[in-house]
């Protein structure tokens with residue numbers, strides 16, 4: 001590898017990755033995202049600096065010269081670290097090495113943004129229409145009272161998101177596959193280099209639809225499945241026959257090699273099926289998320305479906321922890337609200353949640369909110385029909401700045417809690433819905449932590 005510097009070798013950023021890099025007072029956050037497998041790698045500032053030179057037009061020696069000038073260091077002391085960094089980047093498939101005989105197209109490296117709040121992902125609610133009548137749905141979906149964003153408006157949005165280095169947009173709803181222009185919408189994001197995820201109830205996925213999804217360049221498909229039998233899934237989803245259709249949809253997508261993520265909302269009807277669900281996720285080689293029910297919208301009318309906070313710890317311990325559902329499922333990490341991006345910072349500097357910090361939600365009429373679960377007028381940051389996303393993100397209306405500045409340790413009860421590092425003070429929307437303020441702990445997360453004690457002990461976390 002050391003001979004690299006002497007040889008005519010040209011490092012070039014892979015065209016299979018997307019970059020999101022941001023620097024701010026005293027900090028740096030860099031993410032390399034692989035749309036094909038959904039893998040994310042966090043990079044430090046040194047790796048990022050080297051990446052700036054990986055255009056395919058410069059030899060390793062020329063990179064070394066530039067670094068020596070930039071850091072005012074002799075070349076000889078930078079040679080070894082540079083070779084190591086290039087080696088790491090190459091091993092991770094972030095760059096490749098050209099030998100100089102190939103055509104020399106230049107790779108455009110996106111700039112490092114100047115913000116403490118780099119935007120990584122966006123949830124886009126394409127419609128409020130829905131073909132199901134779920135007993136737990138938090139949205140006022142199914143009555144189509146929104147004036148939906150047009151394809152043209154969404155095309156403009158895609159360009160704005162690309163400029164902000166957003167690496168993935170999730171197309172959701174309501175039921176996004178009800179939009180007649182769904183595949184044209186997916187195309188505008190794919191064309192602009194923003195990876196596309198689809199979030200669907202799966203019941204509209206027949207052979208034709210599955211073919212179209214597989215051909216559209218969609219990166220991953222999230223499908224909601226709330227049981228392993230019609231008896232559990234159908235009543236919860238409010239439409240008889242939806243289980244058969246959704247299972248068929250899942251199988252058709254699986255047959256076409258789509259990357260699947262199954263979303264299950266835990267409730268009294270399906271709580272006995274966790275083992276069977278887990279087997280199904282594994283058979284499909286799908287990542288999964290088993291989440292609690294957020295008490296917004298329909299669950300308020302269907303309280304009998306919900307577990308009480310008192311029952312939760314035991315339930316977690318007995319089923320979810322024992323079966324490792326909580327720890328293996330991608331979205332059900334034990335680190336409540338502590339996604340990797342937040343966990344890059346020490347707990348005392350950590351925001352409570354990634355909502356409004358690294359992600360945002362766009363409602364069917366263009367209103368921007370920190371997430372799909374915080375939608376009250378006080379959380380509306382602006383509307384993409386009135387302003388650029390960049391301006392809304394940098395200078396939001398409403399109380400999102402409060403969310404951004406809120407640290408998990410500022411929440412009474414959480415500050416002294418032994419679970420704080422694992423929990424990060426839970427879900428803000430849950431706290432808000434329970435107590436009317438985002439400054440409260442999330443009682444569901446407390447219950448989850450309590451039920452997970454045996455797991456912590458088993459994993460060697462001493463204080464448990």
Ligand SMILES: C[S@@+](CC[C@H](N)C(=O)[O-])C[C@H]1O[C@@H](n2cnc3c(N)ncnc32)[C@H](O)[C@@H]1O
Pocket residue numbers: 130136137138139172173174175176199200201202222223224263264265291292293294295296299
């Ligand atoms: C709002 S739906 C939109 C996409 C599509 N219609 C579907 O059902 O997958 C997105 C996800 O939110 C979940 N969801 C809806 N209401 C919820 C609630 N009250 N608590 C937790 N998750 C909820 C759904 O189960 C689904 O997995």
Ligand code: SF4
Pocket residue numbers: 130131132133134137138139141142173174175201237
């Ligand atoms: S959860 Fe999804 S499928 Fe069910 S009513 Fe809500 S939007 Fe429709």
Ligand code: SF4
Pocket residue numbers: 413414415417418419420423424425426441442443445446447449
């Ligand atoms: S377990 Fe409860 S009190 Fe402890 S950090 Fe989480 S939300 Fe706060």
